[in-house]
Amino acid sequence: MIQVLVVDDNPDILEALDLLLSLHGYKVQTADNRKKAFLAVTRHSIDLVIQDMNFDQGITSGDEGQLLFKELKLLKPGLPIILITAWTQLETAVALVKAGATDYLQKPWDDNKLLALVAEHTQRSSNKLQQPKSKLPTDHGMIYQSxxxxxxxxxxxxxxxxxxxxxxxxxxxxxxxxxxxxxxxxxxxxxxxxxxxxxxxxxxxxxxxxxxxxxxxxxxxxxxxxxxxxxxxxxxxxxxxxxxxxxxxxxxxxxxxxxxxxxxxxxxxxxxxxxxxxxxxxxxxxxxxxxxxxxxxxxxxxxxxxxxxxPPLNARKADIIPLANHFIGHEYSLSDDAKKYLLSQTWQGNVRELENACKRAVVFANDKKITTQDFSSLKLSNITKNEKQHIEDMLVKHVGVIKHAAQELGFSRQALYRRIEKYNIDLDTLC
The missing domain is CATH 3.40.50.300 (P-loop containing nucleotide triphosphate hydrolases)
Structure with missing residues (x-):
């Protein structure tokens, strides 16, 4: 059965759309805020989303709707999203359609038009799912050349x-x-x-x-x-x-x-x-x-x-530059010296560390061409520095705050704790 997620902070609207869609054979999930909507798409096989543009009392900017739209598109790029908007957010809704939203409807919506849109776009989604497996994308977010x-x-x-x-x-x-x-x-x-x-x-x-x-x-x-x-x-x-x-x-x-x-x-x-x-x-x-x-x-x-x-990232170096290009986005590019610099690193935190480094380099970049200086200012691990010393340096830098040290190292907090135990690092003495 096709599942539709309805996102709106108004319980009357949730109830009305739940009833309308259920009567026409759809299974309906509802959410009254961004967090619940994101979790619903994570935990359920959602075929289409109908979302409002605001989810908090008194908020009319449409910013919440834009943020949810972007989050859902990152989570599930092919997910059809229909926006329901008041006239005050019409310009925002049109911009989101240009950015990949399926369509938009103004409040109060026309039931027949809404049902036609849902039927059209869930049918397209269903056709995609019925294709032979060989025709489905084969990477699903995996970026590699090695x-x-x-x-x-x-x-x-x-x-x-x-x-x-x-x-x-x-x-x-x-x-x-x-x-x-x-x-x-x-x-x-x-x-x-x-x-x-x-x-x-x-x-x-x-x-x-x-x-x-x-x-x-x-x-x-x-x-x-x-x-x-x-x-x-x-x-x-x-x-x-x-x-x-x-x-x-x-x-x-x-x-x-x-x-x-x-x-x-x-x-x-x-x-x-x-x-x-x-x-x-x-x-x-x-x-x-x-x-x-x-x-x-x-x-x-x-x-x-x-x-x-x-394998760790430093054992598949051919993947480093493709991954870095992905993390910095289409608006930026890497200089030749930046590429050499990235290839020279040990990347003890692997892809996560590379991603964090690229995102920070974009912040520090003076123009659209990212150079070695944009990375080297971040004090990434030197290829000759052993892991224990590198961890100690980060712990000192962040005054023993595990969350911040782990983030810069590209580790989870649990992974950092395990390394602290492995290397017998005394936090009290160190920090």
Missing amino acids: AEIHALMADANKVALADVNVLITGANGSGKEKLADHLHQQSPRFASPFVKVNMGAIPQDLIEAELFGAEKGAFTGANQSRQGRFEAADGGTLFLDEIGNFSLAGQMKLLRVLQTGEFERLGSNQTIKVDVRVLSATNTNLVQAVKDGSFREDLYYRLNVIELNL
Whole structure:
């Protein structure tokens, strides 16, 4: 069934459009603000969006609508978006149509015209989905020229079609989430939900509730029943990033789901059954974790039916310049000396570090041609500097603030904490 997302802060409008579209055979999701709209497109297979231009009381500028439009286009470039606007935002709506919006309607809208637009553009979307898989895009955000990634993507395209669990390994920031997205989009489940969970960003005592859901009162702070990510991903794909952070107790429950598709919410005796393909990722050595007893061997083999390894960026240098060109955008270009400079770096934070460096260089650039000076002013890691010293330098620079140091290094906070532990860095002494 075709799913339409309606975004408006007015509950009467949400109710009216929900009723109108439901009566004509569409499944409707609603959201009354930008955040909910973004999450809906992330968690559901949305075929078309109908969005207002303002979502807060008293705001009439249309800026919120523009921002949501841009966010959704970045998240899902081919998603049809119909704007509903008051006459005061008409100029903005027309500009967004020129920027890629499907169409716009003025309030009060004509039901028949709205239904005709929805039918037309969901039919186009449906036709695209019915094309043979070979005609679908093959990169889904993966930008590369290196022989290493060409070989990896050839394997990934084969693996995507097999309904098996996949373990994606590689250093932090190397593109594991992008590869997971590619696997889902190329799989037979591509029209179903793709749900992502960063296990490293969730406190250990909340991970089980996040994955499996919880009933009201199951733990302190559980004020209402909540659906887990496995339920949200039913019929589709669940991506578990930083899987090595899962507790042994949670691992046992995860193993059961992988074996039987069954689990219970925390605080419930009712068994729920789901059909979910699991993609997982880690930058840690799970084989060693199995030997150490911190990761179950049987779970490891359930997750790792097939392993795809993303090499670090400095092991596929042919990808550096194409990625940099993508990150700086079409309005800017790299000078020859800037290209040589980028190729000389170690990129310990991999693609994420390169992206951050490029975005900052654009800010500091004096014109549209980015030079070595625009990058070197950012004090990127020197090729001869070891990782421990580089991390210590960043920690000192940011006065021990992990969030800011991790951002400049191109790491997640969890990855930075692991390196601090690995190198026995004493924050109290250092900062």
